[in-house]
Amino acid sequence: MIVQGRAWKLGDNVDTDQLLPGRYLSLTDPRELASHCLEDTIPRFSELAQPGDIVVAGANFGCGSSREHAPTALKALGISCLVASSYARIFFRNCINLGLPALTSPEAVLGIQDRDRVRLDVATGEIENLTRTFQCSASPLSPFLLRIVEAGGLTDYVRSRLRAERSMDR
Amino acid sequence: MGMTMTERILARAAGQSEVRPGEFVQVPVDLVFGQDTTMPLAVIEFKRMGAERVFDPDKVAIVCDHFVPNATVMAADRTKSLREFALQQGLEYYFEAGRGRNFGVEHALLPEEGLIAPGMIVVGADSHTTSYGALGAFASGFGSTDIAAAMALGETWLRVPETMRFVYWGDLGPWVGAKDLILHTIGRIGVAGALYRAMELTGPVIESLTVDERLTMCNMGVEAGAKNTIVPVDEETERYLEVVGVSEAFVCEADPDAEYHSVIEIDVSEVEPQVACPFSPDNVRSLTDVVGTRLDAAFIGSCTNGRIDDLRLAARILEGRRVSGNVRLIVIPATQNIYLQALREGLLEVFAEAGAAVSTPTCGPCFGGHMGLMAAGERVIATTNRNFVGRMGHPESEVFLSSPVVAAASAVMGRIAHPDEVVR
Numbered sequence: 001m002i003v004q005g006r007a008w009k010l011g012d013n014v015d016t017d018q019l020l021p022g023r024y025l026s027l028t029d030p031r032e033l034a035s036h037c038l039e040d041t042i043p044r045f046s047e048l049a050q051p052g053d054i055v056v057a058g059a060n061f062g063c064g065s066s067r068e069h070a071p072t073a074l075k076a077l078g079i080s081c082l083v084a085s086s087y088a089r090i091f092f093r094n095c096i097n098l099g100l101p102a103l104t105s106p107e108a109v110l111g112i113q114d115r116d117r118v119r120l121d122v123a124t125g126e127i128e129n130l131t132r133t134f135q136c137s138a139s140p141l142s143p144f145l146l147r148i149v150e151a152g153g154l155t156d157y158v159r160s161r162l163r164a165e166r167s168m169d170r
Numbered sequence: 171m172g173m174t175m176t177e178r179i180l181a182r183a184a185g186q187s188e189v190r191p192g193e194f195v196q197v198p199v200d201l202v203f204g205q206d207t208t209m210p211l212a213v214i215e216f217k218r219m220g221a222e223r224v225f226d227p228d229k230v231a232i233v234c235d236h237f238v239p240n241a242t243v244m245a246a247d248r249t250k251s252l253r254e255f256a257l258q259q260g261l262e263y264y265f266e267a268g269r270g271r272n273f274g275v276e277h278a279l280l281p282e283e284g285l286i287a288p289g290m291i292v293v294g295a296d297s298h299t300t301s302y303g304a305l306g307a308f309a310s311g312f313g314s315t316d317i318a319a320a321m322a323l324g325e326t327w328l329r330v331p332e333t334m335r336f337v338y339w340g341d342l343g344p345w346v347g348a349k350d351l352i353l354h355t356i357g358r359i360g361v362a363g364a365l366y367r368a369m370e371l372t373g374p375v376i377e378s379l380t381v382d383e384r385l386t387m388c389n390m391g392v393e394a395g396a397k398n399t400i401v402p403v404d405e406e407t408e409r410y411l412e413v414v415g416v417s418e419a420f421v422c423e424a425d426p427d428a429e430y431h432s433v434i435e436i437d438v439s440e441v442e443p444q445v446a447c448p449f450s451p452d453n454v455r456s457l458t459d460v461v462g463t464r465l466d467a468a469f470i471g472s473c474t475n476g477r478i479d480d481l482r483l484a485a486r487i488l489e490g491r492r493v494s495g496n497v498r499l500i501v502i503p504a505t506q507n508i509y510l511q512a513l514r515e516g517l518l519e520v521f522a523e524a525g526a527a528v529s530t531p532t533c534g535p536c537f538g539g540h541m542g543l544m545a546a547g548e549r550v551i552a553t554t555n556r557n558f559v560g561r562m563g564h565p566e567s568e569v570f571l572s573s574p575v576v577a578a579a580s581a582v583m584g585r586i587a588h589p590d591e592v593v594r
Contacts, residue, residue, distance in 0.1 A: 013361055013450065017558045022538040025207035026237060026244040028214060040565035060362040060395060064556060065537070066297040068211055068313035089366050089397055090297060094313035144194045144327070158219040158319045 001101070001122040003080040004130075005052035008042070009114040012058035016091060019062065019070035027069070030076035037073035051078025054120070056112045058084065062091025068098070075100045081120060083108045083127065083138060096145050099153035103127070103138035111136060172425025174333035175400050176368040179308045182420060183291050191332040191431075197291050202320045203231035203263075204295030205276055205533075206238065210248045211314035212295055213255050216321055224259050225324030231263035231285065232256050233276035236533045238267040241540035267530055274505030274531030277301040277389060277473035281381070282414060282507055288403045289420025293320050298473050298555065300391040303371075303400035304384035305407060306421065310398045331397045332431035333368040334359075335424075338375035340439035345589045347483070348383035349475060349553065349573035351375070352390045353444040355436065357454025365395035367431055370424065375438050376401055381410040382479040389474045390555050393451040445551075445586065446571035449559045457576060460586050467550040468499045468581035469562075470574050471529075472536045475553035476504030478511050480574040485517040487578035487592055488524040494584030499526040500542045506531060526581070538562050544569075551580045 018041045020033060027033050038045040055074065061084035062070065071094045074082070082095060085106040095102040101122040108127050111134035112118055120127045125138035141149065151157035173181060173188060181189040183197040202224075204212050209232055216224075224230045232252050237245035249266060256264035263285065265273045272283060277298050280286055288306030292299060295317040302309035312326070320326045338351060356363070369391045376384065384401045391399030401407075403421045411419065443457040470476075470484050481503060493499045501521045503509040509531060512518050521528050527542070534541030536554040544550055544563030549570065552562065557569035570586065579589040 015556075015558045017538070017556070017561055021560055025537070025539065026242060026248055028210050028248075040560045060365060063361060063395065064297065064558060066208060066295060066299075066311045066313055068208065068315060071313075072211070086362065086365065088362075088395060090311050090313055093316060097313060097315040097319075142194075154315050154319055155215050155218050158221070158322055162220050162322065 002119065003052065003054065003122060004117070004119040005054050005080055006050065007054050007056045007112050007114065007116045007118045008049065009112065010055060010057040013060045013063055014057055015064035016062055016067050016070040017064055020067060020073050025067060025069060030072050033069050033073040034076035037077055046077060049077045049079065052080050053078065054081050054083065054118050055079055056083045056109055058109050059086045061087045063088035066090045068094045071095045071098050071100050081122060083120070085109050096148055097154035099149060101149070105136055105138035107136040108138065171429060172427035174368065174428045174430065175370055175402065175422060175424045176308060176333055176398060177330060178422040179289055179420070180328065180330055182289070189330045191330050193330045194327060195330060196325055196327050198325045199229070199293050199320050200290040201229055201231065201285060201292045202317060203233060203276065203280065204314065204317050205236055206234040206245070206249055206252060207236045208295035208314050208317070209252055212318040212321065213251065215315045215318035219318060219322050221322035224321045227260040228262060230259070230261055230321055231280065232261060232265070233279060234266040235275045235531070236537060237539055238532055239530065241534070267532065272506045274508070275473045275476060275533055277385070278477055278504035278508065281305060281385065282505055284414040284416045287411065287416045287419040288407065289422065293317065293326055297392045298389050300396060300399045301385050301389040301473065303388040303391070303398055304381055305411070306401065306403035308398055308400070311392060331366055331368045333370050334364055335370045335372060335430045335433045336436060337433065338371070338373040338436050338438055340375065340437040342375065342438055343442065345443050345575050346438070346441055347573055348379055348386040350441055350444040351438060352387040353446050353454050353571065354441045356390065356394045356452050357444065359394055361393060361450055361452045362395045364391065366397055369394065369396045369399040371399065371401050377404060380479060381406060382477040385477065386474055390451070393555060443573060443576050443588070445576065446557055448557050448568040448570070451556060451571060457588055460570070461588055463570070463586040464549060465497050465551055465580055465585055466548040467497055467542070467544065468577045469535050469542065469550060469552040469554065470577050471502030471504060472533065472554040473504060474555045475574050476502055476508065478508050480553065481508065481512045481517050484574040484578040485520040487575055487582065487589055489520045491524055491582050491592065493525040493581045496584035497581055499524070499581040500529065500535060501526045502529045502532060504531055535562055551577050551586060553577050
């Protein structure tokens, strides 16, 4: 899977309160959540982000609250992939579960500037900056996680497992 | 080669003689829960999974605590849908403000209700699920879809974490307690200092703490990035379990030859009261460095510091005194049991006489939901766990994290203050 888009560059320790402020946690509709994504950090982010865009962040991306509202909002905006030096563990699991690719590369954050055009291969982890000469590769997902991503996320993975168990019962 | 406490619990759950860090294991879960902001998404995913019944209605809990008592019509709608889901699934453990014998903030409530035992695998749709390691359980926070899967299947997958062992020794100074120890620890290792790892809290100082105090420390392990935080089971744990009516438990300890990622020794004699300054829980300073900082508000409560021990300490400072005219103080006991206990002990009267607003249990202000939010330019000292940008309201407001005694003293002085300035 190849994705290409503009990069939105964020710093280290970007928490899920910034990605989706607490006052909106009663919302469940992905499009409504998307309209408040990063609103206190990057004014008008939800209007400026375009489908295909990529978010590039530093260390410990998505720390803090477990709220799945945060990656749900990013996905609903059409963000095609995340690249970070490292992720907070709950946020990383949530991304995998939602089928939002989350690549890990400490180099990417150094070689990509805000609004650069970036092309990346989610399967191999190859990252290419099309705005300036820069290439790097992200560490591949473990086979265990790839199984969930390939099923289309955890919901689809569980759905097929429950269906298989039911047909065996019959 | 021996195993750490976390490895022992995961090995037993996975039905293996041993597990090693980095290994993926599939484990049955003993308790799955979520709250009113995360559970609605979990219920949506549960239905999308084609699941009809939860794996065991006695092992699934729903605690409505964030936007309760319902702060908005939308929140009321979410709570109603969870109440209906609980009824339809036959869940015994459904909690909501103003309904039933006990209710309140999940991480104070579930241990009180006797739902947490040593050795359990506890998965919660809330990051502060790390709290329950205080009772020797493996407990970790998850997102809504993971919780939906756990409700449907009764199991989850985990990557066995490396363990960091913390050894606390020395004598606690005046006004120094569990909150100061965990803030000091986070300040020392940073917000990603325990990322993906288990934190095992040990040593004579931990042994001297009550379960309430251990809950405060384990609660904030996630602020250092930890997957879980755990404390060895001892007589204090057993005393607590007896009071709340837990009889079955898997008690284990780390092997003498267990392998740790690192061992960190902390001499608590050198720790002063601590304050985490905006905008990160690891931006920790000694109280003396920030004394005098102007304030607009103070908040005592939350899953970190809303338990009876915390309220007793705050009341010790506030008894016979008034909250400064420059600030407003909000006090929120974490559960109805704690509220009633504080009422019987006269603590609520102390707070009310001091001029504080005392509320029924809710997470409200801590996550910027409702019940006392901050305007642009305002500063609050709070006994909570996070001081991120906009955490308690406007993105231009500021949150300082402290213990209940420091928050109470600051409320009296109208600025960040040392308890010695108030109680001599």
